[in-house]
Amino acid sequence: MPGRPPRPIGTFSTPSKPRRQPNGTWRTTVRYYGAWRITQIGRCGATPSEAANRLAEAMRDFRDISADAPVTRTTTLMELARQLLTAMRRDPDIGPGLVEDYRREIEVSHDRRAKPDTVKIENTIGRLQIWQATTGVLDRHLKEIVSHGHRRKAKQHKLVLRAMMQIAVRDDVLPINPISGVDKFRRTRPPARGKVVDMDALPAFRSQVSAWADGDEIPGTPGYVCGPARDRTMTWVVDVITGTGIRPQEVFALLIEEINLEAQTPFLDVTGTLVFEPGVGWIRKPTPKSENGWRRILLPEHTTEAIAEALRDLTVNRRPNPKGVLFPARNGSFRSPDNFGRIWRAARGDNFAWVTLRTFRRGVATAVDSATGDPERAARQLGNTVAVAKTHYIDRPETAPDNRDILEHWARGAPENP
Numbered sequence: 001m002p003g004r005p006p007r008p009i010g011t012f013s014t015p016s017k018p019r020r021q022p023n024g025t026w027r028t029t030v031r032y033y034g035a036w037r038i039t040q041i042g043r044c045g046a047t048p049s050e051a052a053n054r055l056a057e058a059m060r061d062f063r064d065i066s067a068d069a070p071v072t073r074t075t076t077l078m079e080l081a082r083q084l085l086t087a088m089r090r091d092p093d094i095g096p097g098l099v100e101d102y103r104r105e106i107e108v109s110h111d112r113r114a115k116p117d118t119v120k121i122e123n124t125i126g127r128l129q130i131w132q133a134t135t136g137v138l139d140r141h142l143k144e145i146v147s148h149g150h151r152r153k154a155k156q157h158k159l160v161l162r163a164m165m166q167i168a169v170r171d172d173v174l175p176i177n178p179i180s181g182v183d184k185f186r187r188t189r190p191p192a193r194g195k196v197v198d199m200d201a202l203p204a205f206r207s208q209v210s211a212w213a214d215g216d217e218i219p220g221t222p223g224y225v226c227g228p229a230r231d232r233t234m235t236w237v238v239d240v241i242t243g244t245g246i247r248p249q250e251v252f253a254l255l256i257e258e259i260n261l262e263a264q265t266p267f268l269d270v271t272g273t274l275v276f277e278p279g280v281g282w283i284r285k286p287t288p289k290s291e292n293g294w295r296r297i298l299l300p301e302h303t304t305e306a307i308a309e310a311l312r313d314l315t316v317n318r319r320p321n322p323k324g325v326l327f328p329a330r331n332g333s334f335r336s337p338d339n340f341g342r343i344w345r346a347a348r349g350d351n352f353a354w355v356t357l358r359t360f361r362r363g364v365a366t367a368v369d370s371a372t373g374d375p376e377r378a379a380r381q382l383g384n385t386v387a388v389a390k391t392h393y394i395d396r397p398e399t400a401p402d403n404r405d406i407l408e409h410w411a412r413g414a415p416e417n418p
Contacts, residue, residue, distance in 0.1 A: 007033040015055055018048035026051040032062060061131070063172060071171040077133055078126035080164045081106045087167075095285070097275035102163070105156050119145055119153060121160065130168050135181035142182060155185060202242060202363065205352050209235050212347040220350030232313070233327055234347050236306040237340075240326075241357070243303025245364030245382045248357040249274040250293075252335045253284050254326040261308060266299040268307075270383065274334055282334040284323070293383035 007013065013031040021027050021044065028051045029042040041058050045051030063073065071080065085106065088099045106121045120126075125133065125141050138161060145154040162179040169177050208218055213232045215224030224230055240251055250273050258269040271294060275285045288294050299307070310326055313319070320332030329335045341357065348355050361382065368378040 009033060009035055012059055015052065018045075018051045028052055028055050030055060030059060032059075063175075071130070071168055071173050073131040073173050074129045075168075075173075076126065077128050077130070077164065078106075078122055080130065080167060081121055081126070081160070083167060084160075084164050095275060096277045096283075097285075100276040100278060101156075102160050103278065105153070105160050119148075119150065119157075121157065130165075130173055133165070133178060135178040138178055139182040146185075151185070158182070158185075201352070201355075202360065205348070205355060206235070206238060206242075208349065208352065209238055209347050212349070218347075218349040218351075220353070221346050231343055233310070233335075234343060236310045237327065238360070239303050239306035242360045242364065243300045243306075244268070244270075244297045245361050245368075246270055246297070247273065247289065247361065247383075248337050248340075250288065252282075252325065252327055252337060252340070256311070256321075256324050256326055259307060259326065261299075261304055261311075266304045266307075267296050268299060269296050270294065274337065282336055284325075284334060288383060290383065295380065295383050297381070 011033055015030040016028050018026040018028040025044045026048045027044045032039045043054035043058055045054050088094045108120050108122045142154045165177045165179055168174045212218050213230050213235050217223035250270055253272045253274045260267055272284050272286045273289050274282050277283050321328045322332050327335050365378040365382055368381055369375050
């Protein structure tokens with residue numbers, strides 16, 4: 001006689017009748033006939049009905065996962081995050097800078113100078129298992145970050161979590177990415193400082209930075225008393241950014257051999273940028289950030305003077321500079337934009353607390369566009385597309401077409417073409 005026909009793949013057997021356990025609870029089980037194995041699922045309850053209901057919920061949420069799957073529903077978010085970082089490092093199309101940006105939002109820094117309570121995925125929701133990371137939980141996590149005034153960090157966490165949870169979707173642990181259901185960030189456009197409102201602040205800011213470099217007291221920063229002399233590189237970096245609009249990482253990747261102050265019109269070439277590589281530090285990537293980034297920039301007089309002073313300083317003080325960059329660190333390595341940021345905050349003081357290394361990059365775009373009415377010209381200065389420049393850097397209202405005659409004829413009832 002033929003045997004019992006096999007159960008169809010992907011189905012459950014009939015749940016067993018709840019049985020009383022030695023500890024007084026009731027237990028019921030069911031079998032799942034998967035593609036790789038038969039899995040028995042059991043649940044307990046204080047009553048037969050409760051045990052049956054819990055088993056029904058388990059059957060509803062059960063997903064068949066291969067025995068050798070790297071991700072399961074009990075995988076923690078930190079384990080999932082490490083898998084994401086590993087996959088990103090192996091992807092040739094993903095640069096080390098992006099990997100480092102993700103890692104910084106995932107792992108708690110062990111640098112003694114870092115704040116131990118800085119919000120990271122590791123010290124907030126990192127211990128949650130995948131099945132616990134529901135849309136509601138992740139939404140509350142992001143809103144908690146926003147409530148403390150860290151809107152940008154919340155957006156970064158959302159990007160990282162989306163990439164993490166997508167791994168669980170690909171491994172059939174989750175049917176959909178829970179980040180897709182979180183509340184959207186409302187687009188806000190606060191008044192932009194350093195673009196239009198504060199375009200007149202540059203001369204005063206340059207004067208203050210120069211005074212700070214001389215050791216003078218400025219609002220928010222006491223005068224120089226002892227220790228290493230203040231770094232005059234600060235004044236030169238300000239003049240290079242305001243005269244070119246290049247990014248901070250591009251400033252510290254400028255090669256001396258690609259600067260020509262002797263030409264009839266002095267210029268520099270932007271051919272690379274700094275990226276952070278874990279275990280190595282800051283290195284120079286021999287290509288700019290984007291395909292529009294490789295460019296030659298003609299230098300205004302104040303930038304030419306600043307570069308000339310920086311070159312004289314390297315020669316007179318015989319600073320080590322094996323990398324051949326314009327602004328090396330004291331030991332001759334690439335200057336860390338993070339470390340330079342600490343000096344920047346001291347030099348800007350209280351009066352210019354709103355100024356960042358990127359503030360005057362936006363100012364350059366706005367100044368060029370306002371003077372010429374040509375956003376493409378401003379975009380080429382920055383090494384961006386016109387769309388990116390208009391969205392993130394240029395702050396000038398669009399000018400409507402000249403429709404005065406049309407509206408005048410309409411108002412007076414006169415024919416449009418008299």
